[in-house]
Amino acid sequence: MHNKHLLIVFFLLLANTSFAQTWDFLKADTTDANKTYPRQIFGQTKVHFGGHFSTGVDGLEEVERNYFSALELRVGWKGYGRKKWHKLFGYPNYGLGLYQxxxxxxxxxxxxxxxxxxxFNAPFRRYKKWSLMYDLGVGLAYDFFGYDPKNNPxxxxxxSEFNVYFTVSVEGEFKISPRIDGTLGLLFTHFSNGRTRTPNxxxxxxxxxxxxxxxxxxxxPKKGSQFVEKKKDPRLKYIDHTFDEFKPFWEYYAFVAGGWNTSPYDIEDRDLYYGVATIGLDVxxxxxxxGKYGIGIDVFRDGSLVEEYKSDYPNGVPNSKLWYAGIHFSxxxxxxxxxxxxxxxxPFAYVKGRGGWYARVGGRYDFTxxxxxxxxxxxPGGFIADFVEWGIGFRMYGKNKDPRM
Structure with missing residues (x-):
């Protein structure tokens, strides 16, 4: 049986496996089954002021020696315990924002x-009159003037004109009035495209x-608006929850992903793209x-490796050189x-131009x-972007001896 047939059988088995754990705590967890608990909504404005870390690009020295400013507009929800997972993260805030x-x-x-x-905004620690918070933001950035060999060399x-926006800050939050909170913090912001377009x-x-x-x-919802006197504090009190003792269990999952990258050397050919793919198997x-920790096997196919090996194979790089595997800890x-x-x-074996180790940072969203x-x-080694994986995965659980399940 060919390898591709084995993979098909594996995923069919995985997709039809019954779970010993009938409902995952974090996914079903709620105190609001009847949808009668109110949503606590807030609006927020932030201003940023700071400087640039140097990219080493001569043409950007004029920009990088100057400061920058930015404005954020946010709409969010206060996690006061309407769902039990709110307490696990110290009653966080989360929502959507615009950045300029x-x-x-x-x-x-x-x-x-x-x-x-x-x-996503949550506390390191809450004090009587203020809280020490961490704040994470991820999204899509635009309005860059990307590199162009003719118009912006x-x-x-x-x-690229479109890039990933990532920001993290540590900030203090304090109450100013019955309705208004203030924040003050330190920030770091990063823009990049994951080598979907070089330079990067x-x-x-x-x-x-x-x-x-x-x-x-x-x-x-069932009672209509809850009118609050102008001077009354509208902040809802935190709902306390108790949790059953957690009993550890095993999870097994696999995913397939694809994407593309561009040449790290030839930035002038704007039509040059390489396909990439990943298969991952984890426990x-x-x-x-x-949280959970684990170990897994990766199999990568990176089309851009042809540029690393073309001097070694003047008559054409063999397809086997575009594949490599490795083991990861997570x-x-x-x-x-x-x-x-x-x-x-x-990696299990040396891969030219990719260093002796690799890393993966990302996210998953559970549909079911x-x-x-x-x-x-x-x-690859050094945290220089290699490629972005876009994929889908399936999981199953080991037998959970928790009598509640």
């Missing part, structure tokens, strides 16, 4: 990026942010309601239906208990 930066001088070869993103830092040195920013958050009245141990953070994945791996979407950035 201005790079100086405004007439520059890099542009002034905008972004649409989702954010000096901008060799980033090759990325753009990195650092600085300060300050924000104002307005807490709206709550709304109860993971859930150690708590929030940690996965579970936030309701979203999983944040971090992995470090080692059996099926998930997979998006991740795979990097």
């Amino acid at each position: 930066a201005t790079f100086f001088p405004e007439a520059n070869i890099l542009g002034s990026p905008s972004a649409v993103y989702g954010f 000096d901008q060799t830092a980033i090759g 040195k990325g753009v990195n920013l650092y600085g300060l942010n300050a924000g104002i958050k307005y807490n709206f009245n709550t709304y109860i 993971a141990r859930h150690y708590s309601y929030k 940690h996965e953070l579970l936030i309701h239906r979203i999983t944040l994945v971090t992995q470090v791996g080692v 208990r059996k099926m998930f979407a997979h998006v991740a950035l795979k990097t």
Whole structure:
């Protein structure tokens, strides 16, 4: 039987396997089955001010020695315990935002990026009058002036008009009035395209942010609007929850992913693309309601490896040189239906131009208990982008001896 037939059989078996665990805690978890708990909504404005980390590109020195400014507009929900997983993360805030930066001088070869993103904001620790928070945002950035060999040849830092937007900040949050909260923090922001278009040195920013958050009245679906006196605090009290003792269990999953990348050497050929693909097989141990660790095998096919080996094979690079495998170790953070994945791996054999190790950072979204979407950035040694994986996966669980299941 050919390997492709074995893979087909494997995925059919995996997709039809019954689960010993009939319902995953983090996916079904809610205190609001009757949808009577109100949603606590807020609006927020943030301003950023800071500088650029150098890309080493001569044409960007004028931009990078100047400061930047940015404005964020956010709409979000306060996780006060309407669902039990809120307590696991210290009652977080999450929602959607718009971002607009201005790079100086405004007439520059890099542009002034905008972004649409989702954010997750949760406490390291809450104190009596303030909280120390971490804030993560991921989305799509646009309005860059990408590299172009004819029209923008000096901008060799980033090759695309559209890029991934990633920002992380550590900030203090404090109450200003019954409805208004303030924030002040340190930030780091990164833009890149995962080598879907070279050059891809990325753009990195650092600085300060300050924000104002307005807490709206709550709304109860079955009772209509809950009117709150103007001077009354509309913030809902946190709902406390108790959890049964967690009993660890095993998970087995596989995914297939594809994508593309471009040449790391020939940035002038704008029509040159290479196909990439990944097959991953993993086993993971859930150690708590929030996380799991594991080990897995990767099989990669990277079409751009033809550029690494073409000097060794002047008559044509054999297809076998475009394939390689490795073993990785992972940690996965579970936030309701979203999983944040971090992995470090080692190839089984030497791969020219890819270093002695690789990493994967990304996320998964659970459509069902059996099926998930997979998006991740795979990097060779040194955290320089290799390619972005877009895929789908299937999972099954080992027998859980928890009597509640």
